[in-house]
Amino acid sequence: GGIDKRVIERFEKEAAEMNKRSFKYAWVLDKLKAERERGITIDIALWKFETTKYYCTVIDAPGHRDFIKNMITGTSQADCAVLIIDSTTGGFEAGISKDGQTREHALLAFTLGVKQMICCCNKMDATTPKYSKARYDEIVKEVSSYLKKVGYNPDKIPFVPISGFEGDNMIERSTNLDWYKGPTL
Structure with a gap:
């Protein structure tokens, strides 16, 4: 479940080029071009990892009012x-x-x-x-x-x-x- 340091470095470079340096971590789950351009989550994204006690799936759901249907889809799971x-x-x-x-x-x-x-x-x-x-x-x-x-x-x-x-x-x-x-x- 970890994220390769080179991936974060790539996101950091790409985010800086778009004048959105602080978004480098958000881009781990925000894959759509529109999400990156607007700086908001539009669609749900999943990230799975394990701890010694649990198997976890993080569901990143949109918070923006325009995408409430996608938020409901993510939250319902x-x-x-x-x-x-x-x-x-x-x-x-x-x-x-x-x-x-x-x-x-x-x-x-x-x-x-x-x-x-x-x-x-x-x-x-x-x-x-x-x-x-x-x-x-x-x-x-x-x-x-x-x-x-x-x-x-x-x-x-x-x-x-x-x-x-x-x-x-x-x-x-x-x-x-x-x-x-x-x-x-």
Whole structure:
């Protein structure tokens, strides 16, 4: 299941040529030309790997409203959902608003029978101040309240503060988020 370093280097070069340097990891699963040009996932993509205890398939499903049918296709196959929450000012508020994608994806996941969820508070490197515990706590409180209304038990859902761009708490514990004592993604 690992990704060859040369593949990442190639993606990094191609992404830089398109002025999208930060997308090099997204391109592992985003294969379509339109996905790479627009910087969004359009179709579902699968990536399989094994751990010592589990056989896993990651299903990368679109988050963009225009591709909700593809998101449903991917989510309907899942045992566990990873809900990526934009932690930036404005981004979180848009996602948790009445017609927001965070709310819609959580509701769809539960409706489609996905009973396990992990919430990732992403873009913690772009909060004010950077890596703000107060912002994380605000997001956990508000999203937990909504997840409870949907039917989830928020006490059983880990909320992991991350930065996908910087790699914070993705695999290894980040010193930028030393106030957080829970698991990494």
